[in-house]
Amino acid sequence: MRRRVTQLLAVGPYVFVALSFVVSRLVYRLSFGVRFDATPVGFYIQYIDPFFMREDLWRSLLYLHHQAPLQNLLVALPLRHLPADQAFAVLDAIYVALGLATALGLVHLMLRLRASPLLASLGTVLYTLNPTTVLYETWLFYHLPVTCILLWSVIALWAFYQSGRARHGVACFGLIALAALFRSTLGPLFLGVLLALLVWLPPPWLPRVRSARLGVLRCAALPLLVLALNSVKPQLVLGYGYGEAMAWGNLVTKVYTELPPAEQRRLQREHLVSPAVGLFCLTDLAEFGTLRIPLTPTGVPLLDMERAPNRRWNAHALEYLWLTQRYYKPDALYLLKHYPEAYLHNVLRAVSAYAAAGTTDLMLPGTANYALLRPLFEPIDAQLGRAPDGRLLALAIALPLVAAFGFWRLLHREPHPRATRRERVVLTYMLLTIAYVTAVTTGVSFGDWSRYRYDIDPLYLTLGVLMLSDGARALRRVWQSVRPLPDAAS
Amino acid sequence: MRRWLKRLVIAIFALLSVGVIVIWPARVAPEQPSFLWRSSSADAGFGVFGSLGAHGIAGLVFHTAEQAAPWVLIDTLRLRMLDRVVLVNRTDCCMARGLPLFVEVANHTLQFVEVGRTDAPFAEWTVAFPLRVARFIRLRSPATTILHLREVRVP
Numbered sequence: 256m257r258r259r260v261t262q263l264l265a266v267g268p269y270v271f272v273a274l275s276f277v278v279s280r281l282v283y284r285l286s287f288g289v290r291f292d293a294t295p296v297g298f299y300i301q302y303i304d305p306f307f308m309r310e311d312l313w314r315s316l317l318y319l320h321h322q323a324p325l326q327n328l329l330v331a332l333p334l335r336h337l338p339a340d341q342a343f344a345v346l347d348a349i350y351v352a353l354g355l356a357t358a359l360g361l362v363h364l365m366l367r368l369r370a371s372p373l374l375a376s377l378g379t380v381l382y383t384l385n386p387t388t389v390l391y392e393t394w395l396f397y398h399l400p401v402t403c404i405l406l407w408s409v410i411a412l413w414a415f416y417q418s419g420r421a422r423h424g425v426a427c428f429g430l431i432a433l434a435a436l437f438r439s440t441l442g443p444l445f446l447g448v449l450l451a452l453l454v455w456l457p458p459p460w461l462p463r464v465r466s467a468r469l470g471v472l473r474c475a476a477l478p479l480l481v482l483a484l485n486s487v488k489p490q491l492v493l494g495y496g497y498g499e500a501m502a503w504g505n506l507v508t509k510v511y512t513e514l515p516p517a518e519q520r521r522l523q524r525e526h527l528v529s530p531a532v533g534l535f536c537l538t539d540l541a542e543f544g545t546l547r548i549p550l551t552p553t554g555v556p557l558l559d560m561e562r563a564p565n566r567r568w569n570a571h572a573l574e575y576l577w578l579t580q581r582y583y584k585p586d587a588l589y590l591l592k593h594y595p596e597a598y599l600h601n602v603l604r605a606v607s608a609y610a611a612a613g614t615t616d617l618m619l620p621g622t623a624n625y626a627l628l629r630p631l632f633e634p635i636d637a638q639l640g641r642a643p644d645g646r647l648l649a650l651a652i653a654l655p656l657v658a659a660f661g662f663w664r665l666l667h668r669e670p671h672p673r674a675t676r677r678e679r680v681v682l683t684y685m686l687l688t689i690a691y692v693t694a695v696t697t698g699v700s701f702g703d704w705s706r707y708r709y710d711i712d713p714l715y716l717t718l719g720v721l722m723l724s725d726g727a728r729a730l731r732r733v734w735q736s737v738r739p740l741p742d743a744a745s
Numbered sequence: 746m747r748r749w750l751k752r753l754v755i756a757i758f759a760l761l762s763v764g765v766i767v768i769w770p771a772r773v774a775p776e777q778p779s780f781l782w783r784s785s786s787a788d789a790g791f792g793v794f795g796s797l798g799a800h801g802i803a804g805l806v807f808h809t810a811e812q813a814a815p816w817v818l819i820d821t822l823r824l825r826m827l828d829r830v831v832l833v834n835r836t837d838c839c840m841a842r843g844l845p846l847f848v849e850v851a852n853h854t855l856q857f858v859e860v861g862r863t864d865a866p867f868a869e870w871t872v873a874f875p876l877r878v879a880r881f882i883r884l885r886s887p888a889t890t891i892l893h894l895r896e897v898r899v900p
Contacts, residue, residue, distance in 0.1 A: 273763075276763075277763060280767040284767070284770070290771065291768070292824075293826045294824045296826060297826055339827075339828040339829075339900070344772060348761055348764030348765050350764070351767045351768060353760075355760055355764070356760055563875075565876075567877070622824075
């Protein structure tokens with residue numbers, strides 16, 4: 256009986272979270288009319304047009320040069336084999352499944368890190384019920400898959416350090432590689448940093464440190480190889496670096512938009528920068544006008560076609576790479592060299608904007624679900640102290656606080672050495688992920704920073720719940736120590 | 746290893762089942778009847794605007810007067826990925842009305858793109874076209890004629 260109660264208590268948080276998830280999703284869909292929004296496939300630059308998905312998928316993925324391939328593959332596979340409405344229904348089901356996997360993973364990670372079951376359940380349910388979470392979950396974009404995969408990579412890392420089994424190590428590195436194949440921001444460098452950490456502090460279960468380190472390297476070999484191949488692929492097939500068409504243009508916009516208008520005009524007048532600086536680097540090629548570069552067709556439709564047959568502009572054409580080399584790269588280097596303070600100012604603005612609500616974004620307000628959920632998330636944001644630029648006072652305080660708590664917990668020693676190493680590695684990985692994603696997105700992207708934070712929100716939340724749990728335990732200890740001892744005579 | 750794989754497959758299957766359970770009620774809930782339409786003119790007891798769920802005489806959902814270049818604009822209420830539209834004509838009579846019929850779609854900008862046309866009478870016509878983002882569907886005829894249909898389905 257006692258064993259059964261213990262078992263029930265152990266699965267209780269999972270059942271509570273799963274039930275909350277299912278009920279809330281049904282309410283959001285049936286009462287608020289929220290539907291899966293597949294329209295990004297039709298016009299976001301992150302996607303190749305469905306024409307290429309259906310007619311020339313594998314070659315298009317091979318020549319994809321500024322986006323990671325898996326999000327396009329995820330959409331393309333059902334679209335190639337099913338009518339559009341059924342294909343999007345399949346993707347809808349996959350996204351709901353990913354949402355549930357994220358919620359269950361979140362509560363699981365919190366419990367593994369010894370958070371209070373009550374606080375872990377409440378924290379996860381609040382995250383699950385949040386309309387912003389629903390907005391991202393019904394948005395056919397790479398954020399939900401990346402969020403879910405990153406979260407489960409932390410859990411796999413935990414399992415690796417608990418069991419020392421190679422399959423958990425392979426799962427951890429494989430999941431990180433998978434996330435990086437969904438999102439170009441994460442790359443071999445990210446995986447390499449984790450690998451260095453694990454080689455430095457290998458799982459304590461193997462008899463000798465050397466063999467443990469070799470074991471870690473063996474687990475990471477294949478995922479690292481796949482990521483490295485994906486990163487060098489554009490260099491091998493096109494002769495240009497991975498993501499160049501987007502990175503240099505973003506850097507130009509980051510610096511140029513920080514300059515006063517008079518300085519911008521002077522730079523243009525004196526031909527110190529090209530006229531392309533005023534254009535988004537992946538905008539419709541027709542907008543480049545006389546700046547355009549005539550190219551000899553390569554025979555690859557994705558690289559050659561300026562437009563898909565439905566007249567949508569093709570943001571993956573080869574000409575963008577040439578425009579980058581001719582205009583954006585020299586402009587970015589010039590601007591970074593002469594206006595480093597403008598770049599730094601933009602980075603600081605980006606870091607500060609990380610505390611904005613997840614709905615503060617350029618693209619989300621154009622979605623149908625945004626309009627449906629706005630009456631829900633706006634009052635919540637107002638309670639959290641929303642500033643006119645979208646930043647939330649509560650987040651501005653909470654994010655640095657929980658990150659600082661993470662560092663504190665990392666340095667705080669526990670009595671059990673094995674538990675210490677496991678927790679230290681997992682916490683270090685979580686903090687590294689937060690730091691890496693923040694650094695790359697604020698350092699390169701010119702906007703939408705709070706959207707990028709969505710990928711690491713579960714990690715922040717986990718740290719926040721751990722902080723509250725530790726705080727509650729400390730308070731209980733203080734209370735017990737000051738409570739008067741019972742009278743021995745009574 | 747095999748047990749681990751078995752667990753993974755079961756977990757994925759269970760998660761996807763929840764996905765289907767959650768999306769299914771919303772997918773079978775009627776959405777199309779609430780799609781709105783506006784027309785260039787009205788006749789046979791119809792107004793110049795209405796919804797696709799309201800059927801009038803002969804089961805029609807809209808009916809323009811006989812006029813030069815009549816049109817009907819359907820609002821599907823949100824942007825969606827469209828690759829076909831199904832038009833169901835009346836079959837009791839008058840199937841040749843509304844010809845030639847042009848089908849156009851547009852997003853929020855209302856810049857219409859032609860996705861299909863027919864000169865032949867039809868009972869049911871599936872207008873298939875390359876997948877695109879659209880919200881509005883416009884049916885128009887350049888002739889002096891009447892536009893009426895029994896159903897317009899957006900998958």
